[in-house]
Amino acid sequence: MKTLLNRMRWSGRIALLLAAGWSTLAPNAPAQADEPAPKRERRDAEAEYSEGSFGMERLFVPRWRLTDGPQVRSAFRDVVKDVVAATVSIQCDGKQSALGGIISPDGWIVTKATPLCGKLTVELADGRKLPATTVAESGQHDLALLKVDATNLPSLDLNAANGSPKVGSWLASTGHSKDPVAVGVVSVPPRVIPSQAGVLGVQIDEVEARIVQVFPDTAAEEAGVEPEDLIVEVNGKKVASREKLKEVIASFNPGDEVELVIDRSGEEVKLHATLTGDFPGLPMGRSEFQNNLGGKLSVRRFGFPLAFQHDTVLRPADCGGPVVDLDGHVVGFNIARAGRTESYALPAEAVQGVLKELMKEHLMVKKHSPEAEAAEKLEIK
Incomplete structure (x- = not known):
């Protein structure tokens, strides 16, 4: 071999x-x-x-x-052998939603954020299933930091790779099997992936941010938005007019969850909506139609500060886990299935920076708390 x-x-x-x-x-x-x-x-x-x-x-x-x-x-079996041991499956209410990687023997795990919901369970490579808690998230990078109650776990070495893989390099995406879930080739070096406007799925008044109609099978309907609701805030941002509401919603990506503060007949109501990328009833464009021929795409597949592109065919539920090169070094984490032969991965170096910021901002809230002490001891290899 x-x-x-x-x-x-x-x-x-x-x-x-x-x-x-x-x-x-x-x-x-x-x-x-x-x-x-x-x-x-x-x-x-x-x-x-x-x-x-x-x-x-x-x-x-x-x-x-x-x-x-x-x-x-x-x-690629020998290539992924060591990394498979530190790859986990993330289940939401019993259904696999993403893959992830263990970054510390003490049970710290990184994964894709947007698929996470409900009761989280992490399945380890040895078959154990442990309840998990979301400690912190980076909406900009669509990454989440999870914690499970375990010790002496195999963990990933994020410093082994020498930069991002070159165009034409072979990659393997790890899962729980002894073989990778998929293999592919780097097609585009790291670059900014532009954002796509999120869709709430409502018709609003010509002047104010008042709901005229809620369209079926949309983020708004699922969140519980009703006609005549007046949207006052979106994620803490005031929306006093129709144009302001459109501007704020468009600043989020499909897959992002936003909090809506609504005035409903004088009563304040808070709702949470997960934005989509398509408006129901509109015909699918040719490019989008062709992209969907290869299978389902990730809901959040746009708006990343830095990602490299590869042609690996992944399921959305296989995103969030490690990507390795032919030397078995972790070069990144799959973050989205974006097209028929187009997947994105965040470079390992960029992920390290995000994780350090998440730990700094969210774990050290109390200077002498157990969480703070654990964060101080945590070192990403």
């Missing part, structure tokens, strides 16, 4: 691997007695698909058998 990985450092490595993938996935390969049903169904479907001529087989091989197939991912 190590020999194969070494070969992959040269230009001919992928051609050899893909050729091996075609031969090992021959359509007439016998089924294993203990083969899982989903795997067997996929193999059978592949066999049916490949009954044509040799040339057609090579022309129309499904993409998952190439760069995202099990044979390709298994080649």
Whole structure:
């Protein structure tokens, strides 16, 4: 295996691997007695698909058998071995919502913030499930710092990588399996990812910030906004007019949660709305339609101060976890599935800076509190 990985450092490595993938996935390969049903169904479907001529087989091989197939991912098994031990699954009310990475043996974990809701549970690589608490969040970077009650946990070394990976470099995104959840190649170096305006989903008065209509299946409807409500504040910002409300809402990204202070018939009501990126009923643009062909995208996939782009095909629930290079060094954390072949990752160095600020601002509230003492001892490797 190590020999194969070494070969992959040269230009001919992928051609050899893909050729091996075609031969090992021959359509007439016998089924294993203990083969899982989903795997067997996929193999059978592949066999049916490949009954044509040799040339057609090579022309129309499904993409998952190439760069995202099990044979390709298994080649990275030794690369991700150590990092897998420090990768966790974040569950919200029992449903996997994100991946994360342990940054300290004392149970400090970093993950993507926007998917977090309800009762949080962290599943460790050894199978243990522990309740988790959100200690701090960075809305700008969409990162959250979680804490579980545990010690002597395997943790990530965020200092091992020498800067951000170069364009063309291979990456592996870790999960709980011995193989990475997906692999891909760096396509664009670190850059600012522009913001996209969030959508509340209401029609408002021509002058004031009063609700005329609440559209179905929107952030406003889910939050409980009603017609005739007068929005007074959004996240502490006064909105005395229609234009001010539009300006403030547009300053947030899809996936951001905002607090609305509403005047409802003279009574103050506080609601929380998670903004969306699309307005229900409007036709999907061509670019957006093509991006969605590859599967679901992250709700918050825009507005990052610094991120590098890679072509790894991820599920939104697989974001938040570590990304490693061919040397097994953590080079970043997946932060969004943004397009059909477009995913974003925050560089490890940038994540370190954010975590230090979160600890400084949110953990040291009381100078001599247990939380403060724990924060003083916390060192990100």
